[in-house]
Each structure stands twice: as C-alpha cells, then as structure tokens.
Amino acid sequence: MQINTEFQQELMESGYIHRPLPLHEEASLEQTEREKKVTARRTVWSGDGEGCCGNPVSMERGTVETVRIEEENVLAMEAPLLCQCWPEGMPQDGDCAYYGHIHAAFPVKEADWTSFHRVRALIRPECDGSRTVSLSMYLENDGELKVPDRYRRQGFHMMNLNNHQWNDCIWEFPSLPRDCVSGFGFRYRINGRDTASGENAVFYVKEIWLETVENPGKESGWLPESNRFCYSTCGYEPGASKKAVLAAGADTDTFTIEDRKGQVCLEKCLENVAWRGENFQIADFSELTQEGEYRICAGGMAGEWFPIRDGVLEDVTWKGINFLFCERCGYPVPGKHGLCHMDTYAEHKGLKLPYCGGWHDAGDMSQQTVQTAETVESLLELAAERRESTLLCQRLMEEALWGLEFIFRTRFGDGYRATSLGLIRWTDGKIGNDDDASNVRVHNHALENFICAGVFALAAECLGDYDRELAWRCAGAAEEDFRFAQERYRTHGMELPLPWEHTYSSSAALYYGEIVTAAARIWKVTEKEEYAEAAAEYGRKLLDCQEKDSSKTGMRGFFYRDETHQDIIHYNHQAREHVPATALVLLCRVLEHHPDKILWEEGIRLYGEYLKDLLGHASPYEMLPAGLYSETAEDPDIFRLLHLQADYETEKDNHTLQVKAGTRVKPGYGVRQFPVWFSFRGNTAVMLSAAKGAAAVGGYLKDTFLMKAAASQTDWLFGKNPFGRSLMYGAGRGYQQLFSTFPGTCVGQLPVGIETDGNSDIPYWPGGNQSTYKEVWVTSVAKLFGIIAEIYKNQT
Known part of the structure; x- marks a missing residue:
C-alpha cells in the first residue's frame, strides 16, 4: 500500500498518531469563503x-x-x-x-x-x-x-x-x-x-x-452547482467504481480525464440521467486503473486534481484514527486537553466505578458504553483485514485496546454496568467537590450485555496472537456478559434505557440480531454447543421478523421491529441497520453445517434483493436510500422511541408528508432517500450502516453489484454529493469546520451528516455550524471503519 509522501511525513512526525495531525486550512471551505x-x-x-x-x-x-x-x-x-x-x-x-x-x-x-x-x-x-x-x-x-x-x-x-x-x-x-x-x-x-x-x-x-x-454557497438541492464536478475528492483505489456527477448543460457530450502532464488518458461520452424532474450528467471512468493524479474536464471546465492509487483508504483510516485519538477520555491529548474527567463515576451497591476512558461521544464530552464497544468492534474488524500493513494494524489495535479497557471497567461483575453520562464541562479531577459527575447511569439491561459480549468474543478471537492472556480474559467476559444478558432477558424481556442512551430505539429484531452475533462469536472461540444452539434459536426468531411477500408493500427482504410485522425497522441518527444481515452472514460462516443454513441463506438473499430494489430508486449520486416507509406514522410509543424531543400528535402528519415526498412504490408505502426525522437529523451513520449490511451480503453471495454499491457509499462522504465537498475534515477538499466544541477542529472528524429541510427529501447542508447534523461523532468514524473493513474483506 502506498501513502501520500507528504502525509507519510506528517504521520511520522505525529508518532503515528500520538499527537494530532496538522490541519490543512488551505483546502477548507473557510479559506474558499475568504477568497470570494x-x-x-x-x-x-x-x-x-x-x-x-x-x-x-x-x-x-x-x-x-x-x-x-x-x-x-x-x-x-x-x-x-x-x-x-x-x-x-x-x-x-x-x-x-x-x-x-x-x-x-x-x-x-x-x-x-x-x-x-x-x-x-x-x-x-x-x-x-x-x-x-x-x-x-x-x-x-x-x-x-x-x-x-x-x-x-x-x-x-x-x-x-x-x-x-x-x-x-x-x-x-x-x-x-x-x-x-x-x-x-x-x-x-x-x-x-x-x-x-x-x-x-x-x-x-x-x-x-x-x-x-458573487457566488454564495449551495445549501440545498440535488443538482450540483453549474461549475462543479461532484466526485470523491480523496481519490480512488485502482479497482474501485469511479464516477462524477455534474448538472446537465455542459456544451459537450463527452468528458476527458487528464494527467499531470496534460495528456488525455481517457475520453468518453457523458451519460444523461433524468431524475425527479432534473437533468444530470454522469462521467464514468471506472476503467481507469493506472496509478497517478488526474482531473476531469468537460465543456470548458476542469476539476481539482485527485489520485488513483493503492492506499487511498489507508490515508482515510489514519485520519479517522487521529479523530478517535483526539476524542480519548481520561488521556492527555497534546494540543487538545489534559487527563480529563477522573472525577466522573458510577455507584452501585456501595462501589464507585470511575467512568473515564474510551472516547468522548461527539462535540461534547458525554460517554456511551455501547458506542465505545461498537467503536472497538469496528477497529478490531478493520485491524483483522490490514494485518499485512503492520504499522496501521498495530495502531488500530492500540486504539481498540484503549476502548476495550474501558468496556472492561464499566462492569460491576453482577450484570450491572455503567452505561452512559451526559457531560459538557471540564472537571478538576478531585473527587468529592461540586463539579464531580457522579450521576453516571447504571443498568442491568440485556441488550447492553449482549452487545458487549459479542465485542468481547470478537476481541478474544483477534487478540489470540497479539495478547494471549487478554484474549483469554475477553473470552471469559464474553461468556459472563452473555449469561447475565440471558438471565435478564428471560425474566424481563426488552427494557428501555433512558432516552439519551443510544440503544433507546431498539427493537426485538435488534435484540435477536445481537444475540445471534454474540452467541456465534462465543461459539467460535469456545466451541461450546450451548452457544450454537442459542445462535440458531434466535436466528429463527430473526427470520420471523423478515418480510417475504412484496404484494402489500411493493418490496420484500426488509426487517420489521418484531414478529407482528407492524413497523419496519428504521433509524434516523444512531443506526444498526446492518445487524440482521451481518448476523445471518455470521451464522452461515460459523455454523456452516447447521440444518437451518438454507433458511439463513434465503434470508440473506431476500435482504440483498431489498437493497437492490432500494438502489433502483437511488439518486444519480448512488447514495443508498434510507429505506421503505409506511405513510402511516408508527404507533405513538414506537414513535417516541425513534424520534427524541418530537411530539407524536404534532409530528404524525409531518411523518406522512415526509414519506409522500419520497417515491411511492405501493399505495401507502414509499422509498425515502433520507430518513423520516424531526429533531435529530444527519444520515452518515444511517447510510454507512446500511452499506455495511450490503457489503456483508454482497461478499457472502459473491454479488459484485452489491459489493461495489456498498463500497461506493464512501464517495458520498468525500465529495460525490450535491455540494461537491468532503465531509471529513482534512480529507480531500472543501471540508469545513464542524460542531466540535471540546475537541476543536481535528483531522478525520466526520459529522452526523447531511440532513433535509422540513419535510422534504432533498439534501440540505446549511452554512450554520450547529448540532446535530454538523456535530462531530465517534459513531460516524466507527461506521466508516466498519464499511472499509468489509471493502478489504471483499477484495480477498
């Protein structure tokens, strides 16, 4: 893998991300605005x-x-x-x-x-x-x-x-x-x-x-600005799909790709695309695989230079690690903050548990145990696919262990664990005075323990040659947490955490998917039959939540929240859309001789069919749509789980209007490009979670279309969006300051994501820097790492 020479020097000078990478403001939106x-x-x-x-x-x-x-x-x-x-x-x-x-x-x-x-x-x-x-x-x-x-x-x-x-x-x-x-x-x-x-x-x-x-910034709409090509400004891996979007109207039907010497390396016809009443042109240069620096030219316009080379995704990964490093809690980050929040703690049965460690949640300094666990999961998955890249693999493992240590320390040992804390201030580190944060939430909910059990089991597998004794302890913790979760789930079933916890919108189907994931992973490291039985049992329950008939809704293969088939699974902020699909793929890979495998594979194929149906409604940017929606708002209780701060009676009609703003596929049902949402808006995690499911399904089925579609979702983040700007600070061009009050501006930051205005289904990216849509979020980077891991996996 090759890394940009200048960036390689910056990596070395940072000690391979042991101090923050330098900011390149010259390629930022702020610099462009000053020059207008x-x-x-x-x-x-x-x-x-x-x-x-x-x-x-x-x-x-x-x-x-x-x-x-x-x-x-x-x-x-x-x-x-x-x-x-x-x-x-x-x-x-x-x-x-x-x-x-x-x-x-x-x-x-x-x-x-x-x-x-x-x-x-x-x-x-x-x-x-x-x-x-x-x-x-x-x-x-x-x-x-x-x-x-x-x-x-x-x-x-x-x-x-x-x-x-x-x-x-x-x-x-x-x-x-x-x-x-x-x-x-x-x-x-x-x-x-x-x-x-x-x-x-x-x-x-x-x-x-x-x-x-003269030229105020574009804030809304699907059409690019008339003088802009929209493509991944970070560049492309040689074998990746490569497309640029421009507004129709260029005085030409062709485009060229030029190299730094001014030579035309490719000349092709532009593809004309009409979508939602607007006209676009697509420049497809996927066949260009020769490494080098290039630019797109058409109709007298020339785009910015971009690379095609091995290592583009590695650059992005290093930058994402930089952001995670800057978000570390309980660690002195040079140039960012000191050893923070040593006086935050949880209390349970007379014990006090320090709650510093892992990573701050976002632009504030809150902490979520499950979010840290899922970030560890993505780091481990990506490290497992980059073993041949020694420096990167080692650095991914180091960051994963930082989070893993925190997950261990949230456990009280009886099923209860510290789960979250809302925090937007620095504290003095002295326990016992007024600025302490002693209100860390403590729960014994099954879902948190199932999720953590699955992450511990994955860590046990990944740490075998890296830290054998820690791997042994991870396997033990996985079994313990799984047992705690089973006992709680049998007696209490699904339980709601507090609204501010990231598992608040959870469904029965998500429980089933997380149980399958944890049980299958634990079976993989222990080979104890009880885990294979649990994985298969909840695999059947998960399949009972899947739609297998398209006559009512116009599509099939998606999952409902439970076996009643009343409410389709949806997310609008935090997202775990991939879990049912990745759970079924894991079942097939781990329990490959199980008699239910034929059922699991059919579920995988149906979900792949659903994703292809959604992609058939995608915009010219090929962003994976948010999903199929019913025009009728969810049951009031479910609505409140999905839409924090939103009142059901006030917004239920707006739910219907939002679905109708999408594409109707059947009376009462429509596909939206963006989620139905109200207060919490931003589609990065939603899109990348669905992309991870698509990549896992595509990889298992050897479906090239799904694999390429999943991989191309990263292009949206790096400039193949209607605004033509990279959303990751320090990657590509046109990135901007994000809402990051406490970490400040950091290379590798990703926001919650592009939103819509009101009830529309049109991308909206206003200039104002405000949460939630522009707030930096550890989840966004973790989801990106998850899809990059799948991209690498599918290349082998």
Whole structure:
C-alpha cells in the first residue's frame, strides 16, 4: 500500500498518531469563503460607533463592554471559567450542566438582511491555557419563518478559533430566513477549566459586517452547482467504481480525464440521467486503473486534481484514527486537553466505578458504553483485514485496546454496568467537590450485555496472537456478559434505557440480531454447543421478523421491529441497520453445517434483493436510500422511541408528508432517500450502516453489484454529493469546520451528516455550524471503519 509522501511525513512526525495531525486550512471551505468577491457590505458594529446596531449588552454572566487595545476600540467579552454553583435553570445534579454563558446581544429590531449572504467578524480570543476555543454567533428572525426553529437547529454558527490571534470568521446563510431579524449576538458556553486553563475566558471583537458575495454557497438541492464536478475528492483505489456527477448543460457530450502532464488518458461520452424532474450528467471512468493524479474536464471546465492509487483508504483510516485519538477520555491529548474527567463515576451497591476512558461521544464530552464497544468492534474488524500493513494494524489495535479497557471497567461483575453520562464541562479531577459527575447511569439491561459480549468474543478471537492472556480474559467476559444478558432477558424481556442512551430505539429484531452475533462469536472461540444452539434459536426468531411477500408493500427482504410485522425497522441518527444481515452472514460462516443454513441463506438473499430494489430508486449520486416507509406514522410509543424531543400528535402528519415526498412504490408505502426525522437529523451513520449490511451480503453471495454499491457509499462522504465537498475534515477538499466544541477542529472528524429541510427529501447542508447534523461523532468514524473493513474483506 502506498501513502501520500507528504502525509507519510506528517504521520511520522505525529508518532503515528500520538499527537494530532496538522490541519490543512488551505483546502477548507473557510479559506474558499475568504477568497470570494464581495459586492456589497454593511457595517453591523465597529468600535468607532459605526454600524446598523448599537452597542451590545450582557445578557448572562461576565461583562460585555467596549475597551481600547492596540489603539483601537474593540468589544470585550469576559467571564470566569468556574462558578460556585450551577446557574438557575441548570440541572442541579450536574447532568449536562455547565456554568452559563457569556452572552453579547446586539439591539436589532425587525431588520431586513435578505440582500446579504453572510455575516463576517474579526474575533480574537485571549483564553490563557485553553487549547481549544470556540465561540458561537446566533441570529433570530421574527418573519413568516421563525428562527430558531422548534428544535433550535437553525440560527446558530459555532466557530473554532485560534487562540491569541485575530480570526477572520464568516457565517454564510443564503437560505436562512432573515427578512425580520430580531436578534443577533455572540455566546460562549462557560465549561469549566481543563488542566492548562487559566481563570477567565476573554474574547475581543473588532469589526462585524454583513456581506453580499458573487457566488454564495449551495445549501440545498440535488443538482450540483453549474461549475462543479461532484466526485470523491480523496481519490480512488485502482479497482474501485469511479464516477462524477455534474448538472446537465455542459456544451459537450463527452468528458476527458487528464494527467499531470496534460495528456488525455481517457475520453468518453457523458451519460444523461433524468431524475425527479432534473437533468444530470454522469462521467464514468471506472476503467481507469493506472496509478497517478488526474482531473476531469468537460465543456470548458476542469476539476481539482485527485489520485488513483493503492492506499487511498489507508490515508482515510489514519485520519479517522487521529479523530478517535483526539476524542480519548481520561488521556492527555497534546494540543487538545489534559487527563480529563477522573472525577466522573458510577455507584452501585456501595462501589464507585470511575467512568473515564474510551472516547468522548461527539462535540461534547458525554460517554456511551455501547458506542465505545461498537467503536472497538469496528477497529478490531478493520485491524483483522490490514494485518499485512503492520504499522496501521498495530495502531488500530492500540486504539481498540484503549476502548476495550474501558468496556472492561464499566462492569460491576453482577450484570450491572455503567452505561452512559451526559457531560459538557471540564472537571478538576478531585473527587468529592461540586463539579464531580457522579450521576453516571447504571443498568442491568440485556441488550447492553449482549452487545458487549459479542465485542468481547470478537476481541478474544483477534487478540489470540497479539495478547494471549487478554484474549483469554475477553473470552471469559464474553461468556459472563452473555449469561447475565440471558438471565435478564428471560425474566424481563426488552427494557428501555433512558432516552439519551443510544440503544433507546431498539427493537426485538435488534435484540435477536445481537444475540445471534454474540452467541456465534462465543461459539467460535469456545466451541461450546450451548452457544450454537442459542445462535440458531434466535436466528429463527430473526427470520420471523423478515418480510417475504412484496404484494402489500411493493418490496420484500426488509426487517420489521418484531414478529407482528407492524413497523419496519428504521433509524434516523444512531443506526444498526446492518445487524440482521451481518448476523445471518455470521451464522452461515460459523455454523456452516447447521440444518437451518438454507433458511439463513434465503434470508440473506431476500435482504440483498431489498437493497437492490432500494438502489433502483437511488439518486444519480448512488447514495443508498434510507429505506421503505409506511405513510402511516408508527404507533405513538414506537414513535417516541425513534424520534427524541418530537411530539407524536404534532409530528404524525409531518411523518406522512415526509414519506409522500419520497417515491411511492405501493399505495401507502414509499422509498425515502433520507430518513423520516424531526429533531435529530444527519444520515452518515444511517447510510454507512446500511452499506455495511450490503457489503456483508454482497461478499457472502459473491454479488459484485452489491459489493461495489456498498463500497461506493464512501464517495458520498468525500465529495460525490450535491455540494461537491468532503465531509471529513482534512480529507480531500472543501471540508469545513464542524460542531466540535471540546475537541476543536481535528483531522478525520466526520459529522452526523447531511440532513433535509422540513419535510422534504432533498439534501440540505446549511452554512450554520450547529448540532446535530454538523456535530462531530465517534459513531460516524466507527461506521466508516466498519464499511472499509468489509471493502478489504471483499477484495480477498
């Protein structure tokens, strides 16, 4: 495998990801925005008293005032990083609590900003000792369309800043309602002190403008911009499918691929595609396998250079490892944070269990045991497929062991384990004072133990030659957790965790799939017949949840939540779409002589048929659609499991409208490109989870179409999307800052994902940097590693 020479040097200098990789802001969206031609400008505020807004006022903690520095008047915002008590309205038990905000609010009354595309400000933080610093802008609109929206997902823009220097900050919002602006300002969440932090947070703002630009950024729609090719800006492995999408209208029917010498390496006809009333052109250059650097040319346009070579996926993997490393909890990450959260703990039967370790959940510092376990699973799966790449394999194993240690330490030894913690502050590491996080959730739920049992069993298999004694202990823990889970499941059945846990939307079918996975893996390392029997028993239950007749819905092969066949399995944020498929494939591979194998294989074939049917409705970008939906909203109880913060009575009609915005395949049923969703939106995990299922099924059936379709889902992440931008920071081109308050900007970050606006089924990627859609998420990288592992597996 070859790695880019410059990147290889950066890897070496990082100690192969033992300090964060450097950021390449020159290829970022922020740099592109700074270079745009400004055609009109209005001052919002300046220290000289100019501007359409007066001086701001402080709405919460600290001070907001005009001061003079460096012979200029600037706005100064300041507050201490610690307070003696939780502010009014904050959870007094400390769950997701912080110390309030510095809040500078500008007086704005019914201002019409529709002629401007963006706001721009010069900001300098002076936060001594803070290694990551962020500040948010907000805008409120009181026109026909209100901002913020019901779920507070619009009207905010979080900026990661370079400390002790002036930052040129831009928030583009061409589609944000701003006809009656009623509020504008800055907020800084006061989050406590990290190891190196000083006592205060200080921000200076020198100038604020509204600007109109020649080419505001695309925020919505399927068609690419007229001057853009949409393809994987990271490049391609030689044997991969290679396609670019462009809007129809180029003054040519052909395209060429040029190399760095200017030679035409390929010339072909563009394929014309009409989809949903819009016209696209596709450039398919899959036959080009010669390693090199190339660009696409058509109709007088030339795209950016991209590589074709072995090692493209390795580069992406290293960058994903970098993000996980930066998200480590309880570990001093150079340039990011110190040894954090040593005073977070769970309590059970008089014992206190420290809950630091693994990886922070996302842009905040929450922790989810199951998420860490599933991240370990993906790391182990990928390491197993990269054994010939010694450095990468060893580094994957190291990161996996970091998470594995945490999973061990969440166990109380009686079936109960620490499962999650909501946390958005630094703590001082001293146990017994007010900033402790002592409210870690503790459960003895079957599902968590089944999942962890499966991960321990996989670790036992993968660690055999790496750490034999640890492998032995993993096998023992797998059996213990499986036994705890069995006992609990027999007496209590399915149990709901708290809403903020990532297993909240679980179904009976998911239970069956996780039981099959854990039992089959444990049988593989122990060969005890009881596990083979359990795997086969729940394999039959899983198949009972599968649709085998297409007469009602227009499709078959998908899975319902249970044997009643009332509600189809769907996800809209966290996703485990792949579990039924990968469980059946595992059964066939592990229990290959079992009499039920013919039934399992039929289930695999049916699911493959369903995936192909979905792909028949895919957009020109070939993103795997989210699935088949019923136009009738789920039962109210199930709706509440799937849609956090959403009220059933308020949103049930919107559910129907969202399904109707897709493609109808049968009366009452339709295929959506994106999930039905409300508050929590972003499709990265949903898409990659389905892709993992497709890759597993394709690999088992030797189905080239499914294998290639699964592998090409990564292209969506790296630029083959309607916006033509990579979603992974530091990979490819056009990546942008993401919502990452605590880790700051890191190479390898992936967001929750591209969303839709309202009830549409149209991709929406607004300029505002806000959760959930733009929040960085460990799950997104873990899901990417899972599909990369399947890609490598299918190459052997």
